[in-house]
Amino acid sequence: MNVLLIGGGGREHALGWALAKSPLINQLFAAPGNAGMGDIATCVVLDVGDHAAVVNFCRTNTIELVVVGPEAPLVAGLADDLRAASIKVFGPSKAAAQLEGSKSFTKALCDERNIPTAAYGHFTNAADAKAYIEKHSAPIVIKADGLAAGKGVIMARTNDKAFAAIDDCFDGAFGAAGAEVVIEEWLEGEEASFFVLTDGKTMVPFGTAQDHKRVGDGDTGPNTGGMGAYSPAPVLTPELIQQTLDEIIAPTVTGMAARGTPYQGVLYAGLMITKDGPKLIEYNVRFGDPECQVLMMRLKSDLLKALNAAAEGSLDAIKPEWHGDAALTVVMAAQGYPGTPKKGTEIRGLDTASDTDGVEIFHAGTKRDGDKLCAAGGRVLNITSIGESVGEAQKHAYAAIEKVDWPEGFCRTDIGYRAIARENGED
Ligand code: AMP
Ligand code: GLY
Numbered sequence: 001m002n003v004l005l006i007g008g009g010g011r012e013h014a015l016g017w018a019l020a021k022s023p024l025i026n027q028l029f030a031a032p033g034n035a036g037m038g039d040i041a042t043c044v045v046l047d048v049g050d051h052a053a054v055v056n057f058c059r060t061n062t063i064e065l066v067v068v069g070p071e072a073p074l075v076a077g078l079a080d081d082l083r084a085a086s087i088k089v090f091g092p093s094k095a096a097a098q099l100e101g102s103k104s105f106t107k108a109l110c111d112e113r114n115i116p117t118a119a120y121g122h123f124t125n126a127a128d129a130k131a132y133i134e135k136h137s138a139p140i141v142i143k144a145d146g147l148a149a150g151k152g153v154i155m156a157r158t159n160d161k162a163f164a165a166i167d168d169c170f171d172g173a174f175g176a177a178g179a180e181v182v183i184e185e186w187l188e189g190e191e192a193s194f195f196v197l198t199d200g201k202t203m204v205p206f207g208t209a210q211d212h213k214r215v216g217d218g219d220t221g222p223n224t225g226g227m228g229a230y231s232p233a234p235v236l237t238p239e240l241i242q243q244t245l246d247e248i249i250a251p252t253v254t255g256m257a258a259r260g261t262p263y264q265g266v267l268y269a270g271l272m273i274t275k276d277g278p279k280l281i282e283y284n285v286r287f288g289d290p291e292c293q294v295l296m297m298r299l300k301s302d303l304l305k306a307l308n309a310a311a312e313g314s315l316d317a318i319k320p321e322w323h324g325d326a327a328l329t330v331v332m333a334a335q336g337y338p339g340t341p342k343k344g345t346e347i348r349g350l351d352t353a354s355d356t357d358g359v360e361i362f363h364a365g366t367k368r369d370g371d372k373l374c375a376a377g378g379r380v381l382n383i384t385s386i387g388e389s390v391g392e393a394q395k396h397a398y399a400a401i402e403k404v405d406w407p408e409g410f411c412r413t414d415i416g417y418r419a420i421a422r423e424n425g426e427d
Helices: 010-020 051-060 078-084 105-115 128-134 159-170 238-258 289-296 305-310 350-354 390-400 418-425
Strands: 003-007 028-032 065-070 119-124 142-143 153-156 181-185 190-198 204-217 220-231 265-272 277-284 326-334 359-363 368-369 370-377 379-387
Touching: 003 010, 003 051, 003 305, 003 350, 010 028, 010 289, 010 305, 010 359, 010 379, 028 051, 051 078, 051 305, 065 078, 105 119, 105 238, 105 277, 119 128, 128 159, 128 181, 128 305, 142 159, 153 159, 159 181, 181 204, 181 265, 190 238, 190 289, 190 305, 204 238, 204 289, 204 305, 220 289, 220 379, 220 390, 238 265, 238 277, 350 390, 359 368, 379 390, 390 418
Parallel strands: 003 028, 003 065
Antiparallel strands: 119 181, 142 153, 142 181, 190 204, 190 265, 204 220, 220 326, 265 277, 326 379, 359 379, 368 370
């Protein structure tokens, strides 16, 4: 098959790496791809906002499957326009992508289907939002309703902080995403990510992971897109996985189909494991980044076969197989991230680093400058590893990082610490 992969981050490098291993693959194209993907894909320049151009590209290159990595093209309806042109695509329609595109949409579905989630209110003006905060009191969580690139969530420990967040939202701090806000109960517990492939009917669990969102060791400092992750998530026991499937995922998939907007693609549930069981924090309509990198490292069976089955409605024939080992990824970021990352600095030593046992290096934000490899983003490299335990995988990843010669880069030194403490019986 000829496949077009949309996106160019670490998630797409990992997806491309797994797709390229498939016996079914003929040619793999990536738009735009990245500087690390040259060995596995033909990277092409394509304006993914121009859906007619994407359709044309697919026709010219006899693309049989389009795999969409990030959420923005899905929320913009790329999958709908491809399907209308009879091109198979892995990823939900615009209507179904509302599960990530609108927090109030997801909350309403939770109400309709009795899906466990934080209690909430949805507001279009500051006065009513503040009255709700007065009534329910901090700690409380304020969320801009639309897509805000991971920045639209404010965890308020005091009512004053919550009021200020409401003013920020309605004053345009998050652009159009903040014109409506959702205010939620602050859930206590351990967070975990749960991935499911679905074709709209069949649901196939596709791994669990946990990530580290804060920039600093010990989970301190500002939030980021994710500084590292590991899989599986030890907190998600087989019983909790079944409970999540029954109480959260199945009613979502059934509910979306009943509304006439079946969900097809990967459903990424961000969960809080509370003392009352798993509760949904949010849905994403794509793989997580960097969670995808650890899932791909553990996946033993054919990714292309699975994604293609989801796209054509034959997932009932798919049983993914996984390496029993744990996988872990450490994000190397450019100094300044998550503020203004330093751009253009040279990275050396990747060949030696990637020779480390059990290690794959995925690029997230690099570019070639002549013979040099340079940083070209905030999150730049994902040093990804596999091992018998999270602890073993962590050793491999940091051994590789020792060999990366990039003085202007940094990473957290403790990715996986909670899982490792648990492995060592310290938790
Ligand atoms: P979201 O963009 O909805 O995933 O929120 C980003 C992060 O904020 C989540 O990963 C959680 O760490 C935290 N968060 C969001 N909603 C809640 C909630 N209701 N209770 C506790 N933490 C939350
Ligand atoms: N790592 C979190 C996300 O992809 O949303």
